Amino acid sequence: MARRNQSVTISHVAADAGVSLQTVSRVINNEPNVRPEMKARVQASIEKLHYVPSIAAQRMSGSRSYLILVINDRERTISEWRARRGADWVDQMLLGGMLTSAEHGYRMIFELVDTHNDHVERELSGTIAALQPDGIILTPPHSENPLITKLLDERKIPFARIGSLSPGSGFAIHMGDAGSAAQATQHLIGLGHKRIGFIAGAPDYNLSHWRVEGWRQAMAQAGLQDAGLCVPGDFSYESGREAALALLNLDPAPTAIIASNDQMALATLDIAHERNLAVPGDLSIISFDNTPVVRFTTPQLTAVDQPIAATFSKAVELLIHQATSPSEHPYLVPGSLVERASTAPPKF
Amino acid sequence: MARRNQSVTISHVAADAGVSLQTVSRVINNEPNVRPEMKARVQASIEKLHYVPSIAAQRMSGSRSYLILVINDRERTISEWRARRGADWVDQMLLGGMLTSAEHGYRMIFELVDTHNDHVERELSGTIAALQPDGIILTPPHSENPLITKLLDERKIPFARIGSLSPGSGFAIHMGDAGSAAQATQHLIGLGHKRIGFIAGAPDYNLSHWRVEGWRQAMAQAGLQDAGLCVPGDFSYESGREAALALLNLDPAPTAIIASNDQMALATLDIAHERNLAVPGDLSIISFDNTPVVRFTTPQLTAVDQPIAATFSKAVELLIHQATSPSEHPYLVPGSLVERASTAPPKF
C-alpha cells in the first residue's frame, strides 16, 4: 500500500543502530536506563539519517502533541486588523511565544474564538479534540471566561491566563496593572500635576479595573481628589475621543490624562490638537501598551510598556514545565514606564 | 491501558449511528457513495456526540495533516520585532492566512528559519518531517532560495512563494512591484516632478529589483533622466538615512523621493526635517508597504499599499485547492497607491 509515508521512521533508525524501536524512543525522549554507549550509537544513527519524529505519531501514541494553542478573541483581533492601527500585540505575542516554544520543541497554533457567542466552549472543545494541545494560552477577555476555565479544568489541560490578576485555576500572568498605573500617576504627580484624568478600558477586561485602581490609589496616597476624573472607555479610538472630550470639558479641566491604551491616547492627542492645546505644555498624556505608533506621534508619547512578548514567553514556559509553584501565583511580568515627550510640568 | 484518549472517536459515532467506521469517515470527508439518509444519520450522531476528528490520527492514516507551514526569516523577523518599529506584516500575514485557513479547516504554523545558514534545507527538512504540512508558504528572502524550492519539489509538497516574480516551481505570488513603483512614479510626474530619486531595497529580495525597474521605466516613458537618482538601501532605517542624504546632496537635488519601504521613508522624512526641508513643499515622499506608522507621521505619508493579508489569503487558497492553473502564473495580488499628505507639486 503506497501511502504517503514519512521518509525516515524510528524503525529505520533502530535498524541502522541495531537496536529495538523502544531503545530509540527512549533516547529521543531522554529517558533513563540506556547505556551511554548505546545512547551515543542511537544518536549517531539519528544524526546520520536526519531522523525527526513525527509529532502526529507521537501524539497518537498517547503522549504529548507538542502543540500549544493560543486563544484570541475573533472580534477584537479582526477589528484591530481592519483598522490597521498598529496594534502590534499580535507580533509580540507570536514572537515571544513562538521563540520560547521553539526552544523546547513545541509549536504554537493560533485560534480565533468568538467571545460573544453562546457556543464558546463548544467551539473551543472542538479545537481541543482536533489538536489535542499540551497547553492553552487564553488572552483577554477569554482569560476571565469561567465557562472556558471550567472546560479546561475538566479536561485537565494546563492553561495560562494572560492579563488576568484573579486567582483560580491555570496560571494567571499579568503585568502588574495597578502598580504600572500607579507608577504613571506618580510620575505626573512628581511633575506637579494635581488634576489627573483617567480613561478606563473596556469593563469586561479584568485589567481595566486594576489600572483604574492603581491610579486611584496613587491619587489618594498623594492626597489628591479623583472624583469625576475617571471616565469610561472601551479601548477604541472613538471611545477615547469621547472620553477625552468629557475630561477636557470639566471645569477645571485636568492638566494630565492617562489613557488605558494607545488608541485612546492617540484620540486624546488628536482632541488636544483640535482644541489647540499644547502637548505637553497645556496637557500631559500617558498611554498604556507602548505599541510602535506612540513613537511616531508629535510629540512622542510617554507610555507604560506592556511586556507582551515576555509575558507569552513566560506563559509558554509555565505550560511546558507545568511548574506548579502556587507561591508565585499570580505571576508578574512587570510593565515599565517609558518617558518620552508628552509629559511635562503643568502650566499654572 | 489507560492512556490519554480522545473522548469521542470515530467508532463511538459509528456505534451510535449503527454504521461502520468507514461510512463515518466517508461522511466526514464528504466522499460520494453515501445515501443521503445515511449521511444525515451519521451527521446527526456527529452533532450529538460533538465529535471532531483528531488531526493527528488523520495525518497518521496517510492523508492530510491540515497544517500549513509558513517559513519566515529568523533574523529579519526578530530584528524587526526588537526594533519595534511597527512592522505589522506579521499581523497581516497571520490574520490573512489564518482566517482563510480556518475557513477550510486548516491551521497555520509559523516557523523561523535562518537564511544565513548552511543548513537551511536540513532545518526545514526536519520541520517537515515533524509536522508533515500539506502546504508551505515561503516569505522573502526564502521565496527565492533554490535549495529550499528544490527540497520541496523533491518532497512534492505544494508551496507558495510570497513576493516572488520569478517563474519556477510552486506558486509565485506578488503585488506587481514594478507596476506599483511605476504608478507611484507616475503620480509624482503628474504633479510636475522631474527629478525623482529612488531608494532601492535589499538586493537579495527579488522584488527590490522590480521596484527599481518600475520606477526606471516610468521615468524613461516620461522622457526623464534617471542617472544617479537610484541609490542602494537594505530596508533598514539606517540605510534609509544614508540613501536620503546621498540623494539630497546631489546637485540639483531631487524634488521627490520614493523609498522601497516605510522604514527608509521615515528615515528620509527625518532627514528632511533635520535639513529644514518642508514636506511636501520642498520634498515629496512616497513609501512602500503602508504599515500603520505612516499614518502617524507629520505629514502622513503617501504610500504604496502592500496587500499582505490578501496575499497570504490567496496563497492559502492556492495551496489548499492546489489549483494548478499555470496560465495565471505568477499570481498577482496588486498593490495600490494611497495618497496622503507627503506629495505635492514641486516648487520651482
Add this chain to the structure above:
DNA sequence: GAATGCAATGGAATGCCTTTCATGAAAATC
C-alpha cells in the same frame, strides 16, 4: 433470465510512535 456495472457499505491492514509488560543479565544483599 443471465451477465454486467455501479453504488453503498463493511472488513482488515496500515501509519509511527509510546506505553505496558516481560525477559535476561549484572549488581547488591545475605
Add this chain to the structure above:
DNA sequence: GATTTTCATGAAAGGCATTCCATTGCATTC
C-alpha cells in the same frame, strides 16, 4: 553461593482515522 534488586533491552499492544479490497444489493443491458 543463592536470592533479591536493579538495570538494560526487547516484544507486543494499542491509538484513531484512512486506504485498499471485498462484498452485497440493485439497476442496466443484451
